[in-house]
Amino acid sequence: MVSNRIAAANAAASAIGRFFMECGERRRNPDLSDLTFGNPNEMPLAGIGDAIRARAVPRNKDWFAYKASEAEPQAFIAEHAGRELGLKFEPADIALTAGAFAAINVAIHMVLDAGDEAIFSEPAWFCYEPMLLAAGVVPRKVRLKPPAFDLDLAAIEAAISPKTRLVIVNTPHNPTGRICDRATLAELADLLERASRRVGHRIYLLSDEPYRRLRFDGRGFVSPATLYPWTLISYSYGKVLLAPGQRIGYLAISPLMPPSDRQAIRDSMLVAQMALGWCFPNAVMQYAVPDLETLSIDLNALTSRRDRLISVLDTAGYGPLVPEGTFYIWSKWPKGAPNLFWQALAERDVLVLPGGFMNLPEYFRISLTASDAMVDRALPVFTEVAQENTDD
Incomplete structure (x- = not known):
């Protein structure tokens, strides 16, 4: 029913597409710490709306x-x-x-x-x-x-x-x-x-x-x-x-x-x-x-979230890589089964992006575009899950 090209593209992307939609259903939960994708979790920059309103007048x-x-x-x-x-x-x-x-x-x-x-x-x-x-x-x-x-x-x-x-x-x-x-x-x-x-x-x-x-x-x-x-x-x-x-x-x-x-x-x-x-x-x-051109999200806020998450992840036995740019953290799971760690986080309303979508299942990605409140809720959960699930 579809071309071979699109069938091949679908096979390559269907898993991440399903994950994105499933996360969308979970986002109705106001207590969710969504650290998956680079979406805004706070109100947009005021300058964006100002620029669009000004330029929308013919x-x-x-x-x-x-x-x-x-x-x-x-x-x-x-x-x-x-x-x-x-x-x-x-x-x-x-x-x-x-x-x-x-x-x-x-x-x-x-x-x-x-x-x-x-x-x-x-x-x-x-x-x-x-x-x-x-x-x-x-x-x-x-x-x-x-x-x-x-x-x-x-x-x-x-x-x-x-x-x-x-x-x-x-x-x-x-x-x-x-x-x-x-x-x-x-x-x-x-x-x-x-x-x-x-x-x-x-x-x-x-x-x-x-x-x-x-x-x-x-x-x-x-x-x-x-x-x-x-x-x-x-x-x-x-x-x-x-x-x-x-x-x-x-x-x-x-x-x-x-x-x-x-x-x-x-x-x-x-x-x-x-x-x-x-x-x-x-x-x-x-x-x-x-x-x-001159607008930007708050890099200081991203840096603060990065540093707080890196500190907790490192102490808890994860293997985070300190990012030099972007708004992501790439981290190795602690020793153990990645799926079990991901599920344990999700059961406590913390979502991260599994590295399996990028062909490295022993890693995961965190988005720093989460709000400060989301990060606050997630930090102790990362520690708890590591303590409960790490192999002896």
Whole structure:
């Protein structure tokens, strides 16, 4: 009844989809500490509503007409993202999209044909695989190197075949919170250049950067686009605003890309976004970009929740990795059966995301977008469950 592509995507994503819906039913419980997904658990930033209200008032007859990438937000993002990343973007390098989801989807279809291969590192965001499969692309997964979960450059190089056309890097990384440093990204750039020559065609890099403004302890950020010219950047305002339901993001072309390649992507972008289902943000969100640019959820609050949770988890015998960015904590379960730990937490109204959805069942993920009250309720529960269920 459905295409093989969608059947494959469904097989890859159905478990996380069911989990999401089941958690939705549990959220009716006012005492639930929901630490699963990056959803808001407090009222949104006031500035978001102010920006949307201000831009929702029509100023001309075309205010709500069909919108592709509007020239003003393109120019604004080119300037501001250029200063942030140290890249001289031109407005035509910026394609406004309905969040990073749409940006990633457009990138996949821009540079990959059915049967091509794309490499990404696990644990990974659980939507890369179904998105690739839905495009007829073959996912090639390699493991990050525990316990720090660094990029395994040797594994990436070994996975590259004559069919490889794309490597995806997510920094800061969901779920581990790691930020790729310049030295690692420079080695990756050299690796991809060598591999492109070896296989006889260009291998593109997709740098998925929706969390790049959410960094802890004053850490810096380097985009792979500053080191490897054949890089596309996907970005979403939904993370820094904690407003994932208001879809606004972009796909950016590295201005270091050779002019002919860069222009070929520019020339195809409009039709690609149209053909994939009009992957543009709505008019109001595009107009609001300058108002949204300086808004951010409270990083100090995220840091406080991070530090409190890390302290309790570490003391209780879990194995948390201190995140450098994002709003997640990636932790190993204590010694014992992960399913028993998860169930024991859930019975006490604490929900976390099992690492099995990212192919590492011995780990789990906590979202710091939980409210302070949720964290307060969850902290003693983590300790109790560890004491009651850890093997002797």
